[in-house]
Amino acid sequence: MISLAGWDILGNGSATYFYSAIFIEDTIVLIAMLEVRTESTIICQNILNTKSAILVIGGAEDKVNFREILSTFWSRSGGSESILAIVPSASREPAVLGGRYETIFEEFGSKKIKILDIRDRTQSEDPQFREYIEECTGIFLTGGDQLRLCGLLSETSILERIRQRVHSGDVTLAGTSAGAAVMGYHMIAGGGSAESPNRSLVDLTLGFGMIPEVIVDQHFHNRNRMARLLSAVSAHPDRLAIGIDEDTCAMFERDGTVNILGKGTVTIVNAGEMSYTNRDEVGTEDPLSLHNLKLHVLSRGDVYHMERNLAFAKKTLINDQNCPL
C-alpha cells in the first residue's frame, strides 16, 4: 500500500523547506524536499519514521479551512486507503457530530467511513462494530463529555480490542476534547479555575489508558487550566501532565517522540524530579506546594522526547548530523 503521508513546511529563519512524503507499507519515506534560499540539507530521519500514531487534540480543531490536524489524522490513517471509525459516544448529539466528521473525511477521500454510534454498553458486543474495528486503519473519538464516553466504553471488550490494535501500531487513533481527555490511565473528569492549586480543584478518575504515562487536559490555556493540571500533577507525579490548547495537537509517535501541530501550544509539566509536595499533609482546599518541576511550552514544529524529557524545535534538527532524537 502506498499513500501520501502529507506535507509540511519547516523554516529556520534563513531558509524554508517544503517537503512531502509517501507511505510504503508501514514506513514513511521522504520523497520530495524543496529548499528555498539556502543550499540543500537533510531532515533528521527519525522524525518521520513511523506510520500509526496517537493524535491528542485540545478540542475546537479547524474543521473548515486548512484542517491541518484532521488531514494529518486522515493521512496517518492511510489517506485515500484509510478505513475510518468515528466514535461520537462522548456527545449527546452523536449522530450530528459523527456526521460532521464523516463529511470531512469523505471530502478528504477515505476508502470507507463508519460511525460507531454506541449509545449503550451492550452495543460494544455488536458483531458489526467488532468486525469493523478489526478492519479499520483509523479511529476518531469526538468531543463531548469524557465521563459519558467512559461510562459507555470503559472495560468493554470493544475498547480492549481498540487498545490492543493501537498499542500494536495497527491503527491510528485520534481524540479531541473529551476524546483527548480519556487517553491517559488517569483522567481529568472536571475541575475549576481561578484558584490556587489545591486538591479539590480537579476531579480525577480512570481513562482509557491509550497512553498510560500521561494525564491530558484540553482547551488548556483557552480555559485557564494550569492550576487544575498542577493539582492533578500533585496526585500523580509519576505521570507526564500535558495541557493541549484548542486547535492544537500532540501527536504521539511509536518511537516515543511527540510532534506538535496546530495553532496553539502544548504545555508539558514533568514532576519526575519533584523534590517536595505537601499534598498528603494538607486539607482538600489548602494550597499545594510542588517543588522542582520541569515545564515546557511547545508550539507547531516542536518535538518532545518522552523518555528523555527533552524538547526540540524540529528546525534546529535539520542540519544536525548527530540527531538527538
Next chain:
Amino acid sequence: MISLAGWDILGNGSATYFYSAIFIEDTIVLIAMLEVRTESTIICQNILNTKSAILVIGGAEDKVNFREILSTFWSRSGGSESILAIVPSASREPAVLGGRYETIFEEFGSKKIKILDIRDRTQSEDPQFREYIEECTGIFLTGGDQLRLCGLLSETSILERIRQRVHSGDVTLAGTSAGAAVMGYHMIAGGGSAESPNRSLVDLTLGFGMIPEVIVDQHFHNRNRMARLLSAVSAHPDRLAIGIDEDTCAMFERDGTVNILGKGTVTIVNAGEMSYTNRDEVGTEDPLSLHNLKLHVLSRGDVYHMERNLAFAKKTLINDQNCPL
C-alpha cells in the same frame, strides 16, 4: 530598640512548633519555641537572620481577621516602634484606601504613621515627605493601577531615595497588587488570559526596580495569569518570573531567601536554563515555544533560595544540622 517580631507555627506531621522572637537592634532573636508531641529541636538559624525585608503581596490580603501578612509587615518594620509611610498613589481613591491601612496599623500599635498622598509628580519634592522617608522604618505601597503609580513616582528623587534605603536594608518595604507589580525592573502593566502564551498577551514596561531580578504578577491563579506570565518570561528569560496569589506574600529577605506567607501559592518560573524560544521569529499573536523551564509552586512555610534556584519546605529544615540555606 527591642520589639516583637511576631510569631509563627511550623509543623512536620508528627510535631507542631509554636515560636516567637524579638528584635534587638537589627538582629532577630528566637526567644520562645514550644514543641508539641515530640522532643525538642532547633530551627535552621538562617531563616530568621535579618530584619528588613521586601514583602510582595498578591493583592486582596486579609485586612479583617488574623491579618498575617499585614502584621508581618508591621513587625518587620519595627512593631510598636515602627514609623510607617503609606503610599496610596496607585489608587484613584488614595485618601480612602490610605486611611484604611492607617487604621489597621494604628490598631497594631505603630509609633507613627503617615499617608504620603502623592497625586502629582511635583509633590515628590515636598520637604515634609522627603524628611519622613528618612525617618520611616516601613513603607507600604497600596493597590490600584501600577501604571498610575509609575506615572506619579518613576524617576522622582523621592523614589530614588526610597530605593536606596530599601537596598541598604534600612527600611522594610511592602507592596500589594499594583504595589507588588512595580517591584521588578521589568513590570507587567496589563495583559489577557484564556489564550495560548503569545507576545501580545502581556504589556511590559519598566517598574521601580526594588527587586530588579524578578518580574512580578499578582492576583495570579485567581485571575488565571499563567499564560501571560509565560509570555513575559519569553521577553526576559534572565529574570525570575513570580506569580503571587491573592492574600499571599513572597517575603524577600536580605540573604537571598524568599519566605511564603498567606493563603495561596507563589508560582516561580525560572528560565535560566531555557534551551529554546521562538519569540524572535514569530508574529505577535503566534504561540510561543519555551523549552526547559523550571517551575516551583510554593505555599505557606516554604522557602525559596534565589541564587541557587532551590525550594524547600521550612519544616524539613527544622532538624537539618547541615541547613542548605
